[in-house]
Structures are given as structure tokens and as C-alpha cells.
Amino acid sequence: MAEQNQQILLVSRPKGTPKMEDFSFENISMPEPKNGQVLLKTLYLSVDPYMRGRMSDAKSYVAPFELHKPLNGGIVAEVVESRSSELEEGDIVIGNLDWARYQVADDAALRKIDPSVAPISTNLGILGMPGLTAYFGLLDIGKPQPGETVVVSGAAGAVGSAVGQIAKIKGTRVVGIAGTDEKVNYLKNELGFDEVINYKTCGNIKEALEKACPDGIDVYFENVGGEISDAVFTMLNKYARIPLCGQISLYNEENPDKGPRIQGYILKSSAILQGFIVSNYAEHFAEGAQELGKWVQEGKLKYEENIVEGFDHTIDAFLGLFTGANLGKQLVKVADPSK
Amino acid sequence: MAEQNQQILLVSRPKGTPKMEDFSFENISMPEPKNGQVLLKTLYLSVDPYMRGRMSDAKSYVAPFELHKPLNGGIVAEVVESRSSELEEGDIVIGNLDWARYQVADDAALRKIDPSVAPISTNLGILGMPGLTAYFGLLDIGKPQPGETVVVSGAAGAVGSAVGQIAKIKGTRVVGIAGTDEKVNYLKNELGFDEVINYKTCGNIKEALEKACPDGIDVYFENVGGEISDAVFTMLNKYARIPLCGQISLYNEENPDKGPRIQGYILKSSAILQGFIVSNYAEHFAEGAQELGKWVQEGKLKYEENIVEGFDHTIDAFLGLFTGANLGKQLVKVADPSK
CATH class of the missing domain: 3.40.50.720 (NAD(P)-binding Rossmann-like Domain)
Known part of the structure; x- marks a missing residue:
């Protein structure tokens, strides 16, 4: 737990194409999980076009990001400390989480991933x-x-x-x-x-x-x-x-x-x-994910991942979505799993 | 049958708002029904906004009107001579028919109306x-x-x-x-x-x-x-x-x-x-008309008809649709039923 923690804040609402200055990397302390919570290490972070909409304060289908708060989105993370009866250290989970290297989360807000089905990153892409x-x-x-x-x-x-x-x-x-x-x-x-x-x-x-x-x-x-x-x-x-x-x-x-x-x-x-x-379609996600997994295993459904390495490059990866550069799912790899 | 017959032709495709000169009234002879056909006297003629689209030759959901042919649309008519085993003189029918005072039509293209349910004109409006x-x-x-x-x-x-x-x-x-x-x-x-x-x-x-x-x-x-x-x-x-x-x-x-x-x-x-x-929804018209008829009889569904008198005023009635003048269904009354 000696590692540094860091999060990415939205500091101004972009006008037109977002710029680096609309975001800020902030060093923060390592949080402590309470009962029913876990401490998570971010492994993969998803950047998606819909997030642009959340950076504006116009009414939309999802609430806008708050200014001077961390951005958030789909993240695959590893449990590094558990005070939950549901999850244990080393478990890989997915959830809608803050853009931070480490964070605590309630176990109820997380879904455990079986890493044997497919690479864990696919839970943010073809199976996600x-x-x-x-x-x-x-x-x-x-x-x-x-x-x-x-x-x-x-x-x-x-x-x-x-x-x-x-x-x-x-x-x-x-x-x-x-x-x-x-x-x-x-x-x-x-x-x-x-x-x-x-x-x-x-x-x-x-x-x-x-x-x-x-x-x-x-x-x-x-x-x-x-x-x-x-x-x-x-x-x-x-x-x-x-x-x-x-x-x-x-x-x-x-x-x-x-x-x-x-x-x-x-x-x-x-x-x-x-x-x-x-x-x-949240009620039907399980059915959809099962069908998609079957097609992936049968080789009928292929996927590409475009993985940028390093939390520091998260904003670059996000901005790249709008230049037509990406082929397949754009991800940021923040860390390797412990094992 | 000594009355004069007349039909209305489309003679040019309107540019912008249709003008009188886009149409022509033509005197024609009284046609003779063949076996399976009836001679019809037009009683009520419907003018509708969608007809504007049919006056252009752009691809649309209904075929365009042909130039130098009679316009057509929903018409309530009386059988004045029958060579059909299905229909007899005096029957009131509805069909998609030419804008003409008299015409022949196949009995299969017509639907007989029961005038006791509601005024016959409603078959072009609230029940049509x-x-x-x-x-x-x-x-x-x-x-x-x-x-x-x-x-x-x-x-x-x-x-x-x-x-x-x-x-x-x-x-x-x-x-x-x-x-x-x-x-x-x-x-x-x-x-x-x-x-x-x-x-x-x-x-x-x-x-x-x-x-x-x-x-x-x-x-x-x-x-x-x-x-x-x-x-x-x-x-x-x-x-x-x-x-x-x-x-x-x-x-x-x-x-x-x-x-x-x-x-x-x-x-x-x-x-x-x-x-x-x-x-x-053609397959379900009977169901819809029945429900509408019930609501009309119960007084829950009211309707207005704006009736222009005289075949000569058909084009005026049509053009009036685009000036916002009409309240309720716009009809042209061409003739009274014989009885």
C-alpha cells in the first residue's frame, strides 16, 4: 500500500472538443475500506464516446459529471483489501468506478468476473x-x-x-x-x-x-x-x-x-x-452476455482492443476517440493483476 | 342518364403550392358497366393533404398520380346501374375512385355502406x-x-x-x-x-x-x-x-x-x-372502425365535417387544406342520394 494514489478530475466543462486543460490529475491518499467495502486497484479503464455528453451539463440520459469531482466509467479492478464477506483479496471485479488508481467501493456495486472465460479486459468490450x-x-x-x-x-x-x-x-x-x-x-x-x-x-x-x-x-x-x-x-x-x-x-x-x-x-x-x-436493457444483460460469450468461443464474433498503457495517458486515449484513430474497443491498462 | 359527366385531371406537376392551372375539368361521356361492374354516381368526395405528395413524381408510399389522368381518392357513391350480383341500384358504396361525377367500377373494389349506422359521409371521416x-x-x-x-x-x-x-x-x-x-x-x-x-x-x-x-x-x-x-x-x-x-x-x-x-x-x-x-393496418380496419363507431354512438368521439358543395369546387376544397382554413374533415358534396 505504499504506492501513490491519483485520480482524474473534470475541472471545466469543455467547449467543443475537450482539451487537456479541462482535466486535472490529483494526488490523493489511499482510502480505507469500511465494513462491506473493498479496496480496489484499477487494472483496466474504459474510455467511451458517451462520456463527452456527461461532460456537458445539458439534460441527457445519464447525469452529467460533476465539476471538480473524479470522472467515472466502466473499470475492471482487483480487490487488494477486503472487508466484505462477498469478495476476497485477489478477486477481479467490474463496476462503474472513479478514474483513480485506487478506490474503495461497496461490494454491492461490483460484479465478480471469472477470468477463465475470456481475458478480463473483454468485460469492458465485447462481453461488456x-x-x-x-x-x-x-x-x-x-x-x-x-x-x-x-x-x-x-x-x-x-x-x-x-x-x-x-x-x-x-x-x-x-x-x-x-x-x-x-x-x-x-x-x-x-x-x-x-x-x-x-x-x-x-x-x-x-x-x-x-x-x-x-x-x-x-x-x-x-x-x-x-x-x-x-x-x-x-x-x-x-x-x-x-x-x-x-x-x-x-x-x-x-x-x-x-x-x-x-x-x-x-x-x-x-x-x-x-x-x-x-x-x-439491464434486466437482460445476463442473457446477452451469455450469447455474446458463446459466439466469441465459437469464433463467430471477433474483437479488437486498442490498449493504451498507463493511467497518465487516460485523457489521450479519451481524446483519440474523436479523431477516428481507434480500431475496436479503446482501453487504458492501468496495472497488471497481482497474479 | 342524360346528365353530363365530368372528371378532373392532373395536367401539370405542381411546383410549391398547387394552382388551379395544374388541374383540368374535362367533359366525358357516360360509361357503360360490363359484367361484374356497376355505374356509380359520386355523392361525397374526400380531399386530403397526402394527395399533395401524389402530385409529385418523387418516390413515396403511394404511387404518384399520372399526368393527364383523373385524380382519385376516397369517394362515397351510389350505384345507379348494376351488372354485379353483389350490388344493386341504390346501394351506397365506398372505394378509392376517380374524381368524376360518374364512373364504372368493379364490384370487388367497392365496399357497401350501411347508411343506418351513421351519416354516409362519415365513412370518409371519423369512421374512415x-x-x-x-x-x-x-x-x-x-x-x-x-x-x-x-x-x-x-x-x-x-x-x-x-x-x-x-x-x-x-x-x-x-x-x-x-x-x-x-x-x-x-x-x-x-x-x-x-x-x-x-x-x-x-x-x-x-x-x-x-x-x-x-x-x-x-x-x-x-x-x-x-x-x-x-x-x-x-x-x-x-x-x-x-x-x-x-x-x-x-x-x-x-x-x-x-x-x-x-x-x-x-x-x-x-x-x-x-x-x-x-x-x-389494412388487416385491422374492421376492428378499428367498430371501436370508432362505438365511441361515436356513445358520444365520446365527436367530429366536424367541412362540406363544400359542388364538384366544381373540388380544387378549391383541396387547396384550402394548406391555408389552415378547415376545421374537421374536408369533403366535397357532389350529389344527393336518389332516396
Whole structure:
């Protein structure tokens, strides 16, 4: 316990793209667990696009981060001291925890992980929030049917790459949209997407979509918003379904985004546009995680992790989400497990 | 059969708001029914906002009207000569028929009306397409729950006025949006809406909505589009439902409409925006019409008809839909039944 403890605070609400100065690393003392609590050492920390929304104080689906308090999110940690009857030293757990090297938490707020199933980091990725987001958004809202065309934007991200593979498992034609040739190659050659459009080099995105989707679009898994979406909305088939998961292209916009109103397209195609957040499905997480784990073990569902080493680089890793640099789930590795 | 026959043709595709010159009245001969057909005399003719869409040749949910062919729509007619074993002279029928004083039709394309249930014109209104649009859009998509807040735009129209009343029957708080004080008074005092906003005189529509909907908005039955919708979308409660029925404010716009992108609001509230057209529910029309008829007979569901007299005034009646002049269902009375 001689190690130094440290946490990351939000010190100002970002305007536009967050900057380093919006955050502060603070040295703090090592906390002591009380009865029913454990002391945790952070092993892996998840950075996610939705956190940008929590940095603003606008009303949203999750409460905003508080100023001058530690940021928080999904974290895999090791129990290093236990005053809980449920958990013991050496256990690996997951929870929504502070961005700190060490912290105490109530045992009830943690879920124990079985490290023998898959690498523990996957509980923040393909078997965790991003995998479950893909699973429930695509299957519950998108309802893909064999032979249909599924388009997914942000296709190389942690959610998007799972969406495309699950859509393939369900027998659909899958068209991804991504922003680098490396991602395009990965999605086509490694993950078996039928077509992938590089929106940065394809020229006219609508023409590229029309070529890639000769039978129109039945399901659009929406991660990005903006002009890519505008093009997709013009191509919806009757009864199209649009799971609306994110709008990453717009999170750093200071003013409300303007564009073609989409209602006309939704109306003409009797389509469904449905926003969601994975916690809407909390009651069904166990079922989803089991199915995802089965597909991973069968080799039907692959995943990439982009791991930045070191707590010091947490903010770099977060900011990287908005530059289109990441392939797969973005994680920060803070420490190795003790054993 | 010595009467003159006449039909109305679409002679040019309107640019923006349709003009008289886009249509032509043509004198034609009296047609002769063949076996299985009847000769029909048009009694009531329905003019509807969706017809504007059919005057363009853009892809939509219904095929465009053909140039230099008669327009068509919902018509109540009398059988004046029958070569059908199903229908006899004097029967009153409804069907999708040409805008003509007289025409022949296959008996299979017609549905016989029982004039004893309600005035025959109601088969084009509260018991017909507009009533069924309100019924299925509100109940199947909107799913109003007791105590929730339901907002309906175009509230004094044939669809909107039925939506608000059905929402009241379902125990919700109903807020209408309409464009004249006469409509506001009618909806509040005659139909029992809880609040009605005159969007033309209320000043800031968002402030007016916030005052009328202190608990936010759970269901938005969307008929109009444009700035009214933009304001509503900022006020959606979690899991809000938006039956998207029409966009009358935009039908005559020549360029794609631009405005704030709404995806962010749908996402934040985990809302559902679903486009529909009443024909999606064709299998369930009998059930819907029966329920609507029951409510009408019980006095729970009132309706207004705005009847223009004379086939010559059909185009005036249609154009009036876009000036906000009509209260309730807009019809043209072409002729009285023989008996």
C-alpha cells in the first residue's frame, strides 16, 4: 500500500472538443475500506464516446459529471483489501468506478468476473457495455431478417464491429462505414463485412451507398450522425428500423446541428427510428452476455482492443476517440493483476 | 342518364403550392358497366393533404398520380346501374375512385355502406381513413398510458381532432396545437382537450409548450413538421413515442427542408419515432372502425365535417387544406342520394 494514489478530475466543462486543460490529475491518499467495502486497484479503464455528453451539463440520459469531482466509467479492478464477506483479496471485479488508481467501493456495486472465460479486459468490450449495446440495439430494435441489408456507421468501433458481425450471424448483407483504409480492410477481410465504405475517400457518400446497397437499406445502426446519416435516410426501405445508438460526429459541436429534416424519409418508408442506451436493457444483460460469450468461443464474433498503457495517458486515449484513430474497443491498462 | 359527366385531371406537376392551372375539368361521356361492374354516381368526395405528395413524381408510399389522368381518392357513391350480383341500384358504396361525377367500377373494389349506422359521409371521416389513421397511429405506435401527456399538432384537422379525443378516452392529458382561436375554442370547449396552443399567436412556441406540458411530453402525434416539431422534440420524456403521420407544413416546399437535426433528442430520451400510413393496418380496419363507431354512438368521439358543395369546387376544397382554413374533415358534396 505504499504506492501513490491519483485520480482524474473534470475541472471545466469543455467547449467543443475537450482539451487537456479541462482535466486535472490529483494526488490523493489511499482510502480505507469500511465494513462491506473493498479496496480496489484499477487494472483496466474504459474510455467511451458517451462520456463527452456527461461532460456537458445539458439534460441527457445519464447525469452529467460533476465539476471538480473524479470522472467515472466502466473499470475492471482487483480487490487488494477486503472487508466484505462477498469478495476476497485477489478477486477481479467490474463496476462503474472513479478514474483513480485506487478506490474503495461497496461490494454491492461490483460484479465478480471469472477470468477463465475470456481475458478480463473483454468485460469492458465485447462481453461488456459495447458488446451488449450492439446486441440489444441490433436485435431488439433492428430486428434483422435473413437477406436484408444492414448498414452500420462507426463500423470499426467497439460497438460497430460487433453490430456487423452479429448482423452476419443473422444472415444479412452487411455494409459498414468507416474512415480509414486500414479499418476498411479489417472489416472486410477479418470480420467478413460484405462491403465497407471509406467515407473520407469515397467521394459522394450517397452514390457509394447506392452502389453498396442495391436493394436499399432495411436496418441502419446509427453511431455517427451528420452527413453520413443524411445520406442513409434517403435510402430506407419500407419498414426500415434504425437503432439510434450515438452521434459521435456531433458530440463536440457547440451549436445545435442543422441539416435536412429527416421526418419526411421516416414517413415515406414507415420506418422506425429508436434511440436507446444499453442500460435500458439491464434486466437482460445476463442473457446477452451469455450469447455474446458463446459466439466469441465459437469464433463467430471477433474483437479488437486498442490498449493504451498507463493511467497518465487516460485523457489521450479519451481524446483519440474523436479523431477516428481507434480500431475496436479503446482501453487504458492501468496495472497488471497481482497474479 | 342524360346528365353530363365530368372528371378532373392532373395536367401539370405542381411546383410549391398547387394552382388551379395544374388541374383540368374535362367533359366525358357516360360509361357503360360490363359484367361484374356497376355505374356509380359520386355523392361525397374526400380531399386530403397526402394527395399533395401524389402530385409529385418523387418516390413515396403511394404511387404518384399520372399526368393527364383523373385524380382519385376516397369517394362515397351510389350505384345507379348494376351488372354485379353483389350490388344493386341504390346501394351506397365506398372505394378509392376517380374524381368524376360518374364512373364504372368493379364490384370487388367497392365496399357497401350501411347508411343506418351513421351519416354516409362519415365513412370518409371519423369512421374512415382519417379516423382509422388516428386510431392506429395513436394506439399502436403512441401507446398512451393513463396520466401521460399527449401532444397533437394539426389538432383541429380530421385526424388530429380524433387523436386528441381518443387520447382523452385513454386517460391522458391532451395538448393540441392549432392555428386559429376558433379552432382553439372548439378543441377545448367542445372536444375536451386539456390545453390548446394557437401557434400563430402564442409567441415562443417552446415556452408555450413548456407551460402547457409541465411534466414533459410522452406522446407526440406528428402531423405538421417544421418549427412546431422542432420545439416538441426538445421536450420528450424518456421512452417517448412519436407516431409520424404527416408533415403538412412542408408538403409544398420545393427544396428539402432543413432544421435542427432531431437525432440527439431521440437519443437522449430513448424515444421512438415511427412513420406510418393507414394502409399498413389494412388487416385491422374492421376492428378499428367498430371501436370508432362505438365511441361515436356513445358520444365520446365527436367530429366536424367541412362540406363544400359542388364538384366544381373540388380544387378549391383541396387547396384550402394548406391555408389552415378547415376545421374537421374536408369533403366535397357532389350529389344527393336518389332516396
